Each structure stands twice: as structure tokens, then as C-alpha cells.
Ligand SMILES: NC(=O)C1=CN([C@@H]2O[C@H](COP(=O)(O)OP(=O)(O)OC[C@H]3O[C@@H](n4cnc5c(N)ncnc54)[C@H](OP(=O)(O)O)[C@@H]3O)[C@@H](O)[C@H]2O)C=CC1
């Protein structure tokens with residue numbers, strides 16, 4: 570590292586401090602670590618990192634990472650003079666969700682009013698820091714009341730290979746500190762939705778008295794299919810309502826909540842579909858599959874039938890398997906289900922998959938137990954409504970686009986028509 574370049578300071582010599590020092594050094598920066606007992610801790614850092622007293626580090630560095638637990642922030646009070654005008658990066662995390670108390674970063678800012686406090690880097694683990702931005706998330710959430718200080722830390726994060734995300738003023742620090750405490754920040758509502766749908770379909774199937782293996786394996790994809798259809802339903806309803814009202818500036822009830830749930834519903838959908846694929850594969854190994862095959866063979870022998878090959882059944886089976894596999898493949902690329910056309914493609918193909926699977930059963934009155942249709946008839950209804958609705962909305966747009974293309978060609982033809990005599994003249 571360049572001895573003339575300004576040093577980046579770290580206060581504290583714990584796990585976070587060591588990983589951070591390692592990463593900063595690897596990025597070619599000069600690092601000075603401030604410890605209460607530098608002699609004891611110096612050999613825990615790689616060669617090239619200067620380990621000194623806290624006062625020395627505070628005096629030399631302009632940007633200092635405070636890698637201490639918040640309970641120990643007050644032990645730095647004696648360094649107020651050295652830290653005045655410096656940038657202090659608060660990397661601490663909370664141990665419990667904080668909804669009302671001031672954040673650790675705000676407390677640090679209150680202790681050092683003459684320093685600029687920036688919140689950041691807490692979403693990275695010491696492990697992620699040590700290994701660099703290859704593993705896990707590359708995003709670093711940053712906030713501060715001092716714009717220049719924030720920019721400086723953002724630049725530092727970028728030079729370490731991370732992606733800084735500006736979260737605004739220091740008042741956002743509480744959200745940033747809470748972030749690592751949520752396992753899946755935006756998955757709660759979609760998962761709740763999936764669980765509710767799962768149990769509704771499960772109970773429905775239970776009443777219909779379908780065999781146990783079929784219950785789960787039919788329930789999993791149906792929940793996924795219905796959820797995927799539900800993603801588009803609010804948008805279509807809103808578009809239909811706008812067409813009816815003739816304006817797009819009127820409020821759509823609960824639009825933002827529904828939009829939020831839908832926008833992040835891809836992980837549970839993919840999970841359910843993958844589980845369904847796995848389950849279908851495993852069904853072949855289930856004992857029930859063996860008994861069914863044996864029973865069918867016995868019946869065939871008793872009937873004196875030489876071959877039970879049924880062309881139509883074979884074709885349908887091949888078709889629904891292919892549709893299923895393609896639907897899963899398309900869905901795995903449609904992480905942004907709401908805005909991407911891939912979501913519609915996955916919905917159409919999985920509807921085809923369900924239809925080819927249960928076509929015979931859907932139209933066989935014997936299958937309507939307790940006057941209830943088989944579950945997939947219900948599950949196919951919603952996607953069909955959504956797909957037909959989308960088509961109905963697309964048709965006017967398509968005709969408008971066609972009209973625009975036709976007008977374009979007419980104008981072009983018109984221009985050619987008027988240009989021709991001139992060109993004829995020039996050739997003459
Ligand atoms: N570890 C991790 O993966 C992550 C940690 N963080 C945050 O980083 C900060 C540090 O964590 P971590 O490195 O794991 O903690 P450690 O316990 O490993 O290190 C904390 C450091 O604080 C100093 N210290 C300990 N006791 C006192 C005291 N009584 N008074 C003053 N200083 C003291 C010590 O340094 P010395 O003796 O040299 O002065 C010690 O090395 C925490 O706020 C944590 O929330 C954030 C994200 C991930």
C-alpha cells in the first residue's frame with residue numbers, strides 16, 4: 570500500500586475489524602487499527618496493517634470504522650478532540666428488533682456531535698467481508714446526515730467491490746440496523762398467502778377423499794398456479810376499471826398492498842413448483858405406484874388383453890410432462906413476475922400442463938364427488954380468466970399498433986409517390 574495515501578482507520582480488534590482490515594488492505598488502502606492494547610492484538614492482523622493506540626489511529630485516519638459494540642462507544646469519549654471533523658462509520662447491529670429506540674448510529678452521533686457519522690456495512694458478516702464480494706449479497710446500505718461523508722464511504726464500499734445503496738438520512742439507521750434481523754425481509758406476506766391457499770386446497774382435497782399421495786402433489790402446484798394468476802389479477806382489474814372509467818388517474822382500492830404482496834411472490838411459487846416436480850419424480854418410487862401397476866397388469870391378464878398401449882393417453886402424458894418441465898424452467902427465470910412477460914408465459918404453460926393432465930377427469934361426471942368438481946378445475950378457472958382478460962386487453966392495443974403501422978406505411982408510400990416524378994426528371 571501507498572504510505573502517502575490517507576489511512577483508513579478501524580477502532581477495535583475483533584472479528585469484524587480483522588475481516589475489514591483484510592479487505593481494505595487487499596484493495597490497496599493503507600489501514601491503521603486502533604486498539605486499547607495494540608501490543609497484544611498486533612499479531613492477529615496481516616502484515617501491512619498498522620496496529621496502534623486508539624488515539625494514534627484517530628489522529629491519522631480521516632475515515633474511521635467503529636468496530637466496537639455500542640455499549641462500549643462511551644469508552645471513546647476521551648478521543649472527542651481527535652475525532653472532531655472526522656467521518657465515523659457505525660457498523661453495529663442490533664440484537665433485537667428496534668421499533669422505537671434511537672439507533673446505535675444516532676447514539677454515536679449524539680456522543681460525537683463534531684464528527685460526521687455514517688451508518689453502513691452492518692449488513693455484511695465478517696465472513697462475507699473476509700471472502701470479498703463473491704459470496705452472498707453485494708449490497709451495502711448506507712445513510713448519513715452529512716452528504717459528503719456518505720459519498721466518501723460509498724466510494725470506499727465501491728472500491729472494495731460492494732454496491733452502496735443510499736438509504737438517505739441518519740434517521741434511516743434504525744431500519745438498516747434492523748435489516749439483518751429479518752430472515753426474508755419481503756417474503757412474509759407472500760408466504761402467508763401461500764400457506765393459507767395450501768391449507769384451503771388441502772382441506773378441499775381431503776373432503777373429496779383423494780388418495781394421500783395425490784393430495785399433496787395436487788395441492789402444491791395448484792397453490793402455485795393460483796398465486797401466479799393472482800399476481801396478474803389486480804393489474805388486470807385495475808386496467809379494466811381504468812378502461813371503464815376512461816381515466817387512469819383514479820385510485821384503485823388496496824392497489825399498493827396487493828402490488829407489494831404480488832411483486833415478491835416469486836420465491837414461494839418457485840419453491841412450490843420445484844417441490845411438485847420432485848414429488849412427482851418420487852411418486853414413481855412410492856409403494857402405491859407399484860400396486861397400481863400390478864393391479865392394472867392383473868386386470869389386463871384377466872381381460873385377455875395383449876396390449877394396453879393407448880395412443881391418446883401416451884400423447885397426453887408426454888404433453889403434460891413437457892408442459893410441466895417447460896413451465897418450471899420459464900418460472901425459474903421469471904423472478905420479476907409482475908413486470909416480465911415470462912410470468913404470463915409460465916402461467917399459460919402451467920395451465921396447459923394442468924389441462925392436459927386432468928382433461929378427462931374434468932369432463933367425467935363420475936369424478937364430481939359430493940357435487941364438487943376436481944380441484945384442478947377450480948385452479949384452472951382463475952388462470953383462464955386472467956389469460957382471457959389479458960388477451961381481451963391486448964387486442965385493442967394490438968389493433969391500435971396495427972393501425973399505427975398501417976398509417977406509417979401509408980405516409981411512406983405517399984412520400985414515395987410524390988418523390989418519383991422528381992427522380993424521373995433527374996434521370997431524364
Ligand atoms: N462479527 C460480525 O460478523 C459482524 C459484526 N458487526 C458489528 O461490529 C461490531 C464489532 O463486532 P465484533 O468484531 O464481532 O466484536 P468483537 O467482540 O469480536 O470485538 C469488539 C472489539 O471491541 C473492543 N472492546 C471489547 N470490550 C471493550 C470494552 N469494554 N471497551 C472498549 N472496547 C472494547 C475490543 O477491541 P480492543 O481490545 O482492541 O480495544 C474488541 O476487539 C459490533 O458492533 C457488531 O454489531 C456487524 C456486522 C457483522
Ligand SMILES: [Cu+2]
Nearest residue numbers: 790845893922
Ligand atoms: Cu404438475
